[in-house]
Amino acid sequence: MEERSEARSYDSPRRLAQANRTRAEIADAARRLFVSQGWAATTVRDVAREAGVSVPTVYAAYQNKTGLVWALADAADLSADPPRMLAELDREPAPARQLAAMAAYDRRLFERAGDLILLVREAGRTEPDLDGVYRQARREADGIRRQVFSSWPGGVLRQGLDIPGAVDSYAALCNIDVYTTLTVERAWTPDRVEQWWGEALSRELLTRPDSP
Missing domain, CATH: 1.10.357 (Tetracycline Repressor; domain 2)
Structure with missing residues (x-):
């Protein structure tokens, strides 16, 4: 049990880093599409396809299109x-x-x-x-x-x-x-x-x- 717990603890930074990379890739994809296609024409499905992730992954990371824009504005x-x-x-x-x-x-x-x-x-x-x-x-x-x-x-x-x-x-x-x-x-x-x-x-x- 102790060894499995240590393994989970060791892997968690790696999982966190991967999650952050995924969020960044989603945000980059959204920015490209929003700029090239416009806000209204871009869907969450478009963003997911551009980022190479599933639609539920986009929703889990940012909730919706508005959440994506909030995140982009804050970062900039x-x-x-x-x-x-x-x-x-x-x-x-x-x-x-x-x-x-x-x-x-x-x-x-x-x-x-x-x-x-x-x-x-x-x-x-x-x-x-x-x-x-x-x-x-x-x-x-x-x-x-x-x-x-x-x-x-x-x-x-x-x-x-x-x-x-x-x-x-x-x-x-x-x-x-x-x-x-x-x-x-x-x-x-x-x-x-x-x-x-x-x-x-x-x-x-x-x-x-x-x-x-």
Whole structure:
């Protein structure tokens, strides 16, 4: 009995590692299909076939399609950690440099997980929980920008522009749709998008766009 118990204990890490690999393979398969076929057109059976597992295995690992998207969004960290983001921006006190750092963060996010952001938004049209994920991420991003702009001394924002207007202008320029249009339709490199964002934000928001 003791030997069998030790064998089970020895095998359990191996089984756990295999289970984690299976979950990762299912998630990778789901991401590929969601991006290529779209949320609505992809079924759990499609995901199982793509991952090379049974349908019950997919349900056991993620419950349903919504669970899969939740897991993908969590793994990609679609919403910034506000305290960490603000701490990083504190090291760039000049407003123009803060705007450039914020644009660089958005570029990295969209480059890494733009397909998932679009997926969450699409799925949110029929899944209220996922709609909440997308909206919450947008609210958190707006909150970071509001805090940054509120920390600037008077006279930094260009004349006639208040903080809510600055937040709106930032959101209109730096978003996944603009990034996709420029990189996919216009063949811009991510570096070029980031540079243009930084320059455009300075022109649109700051009294002295060229301030260091």
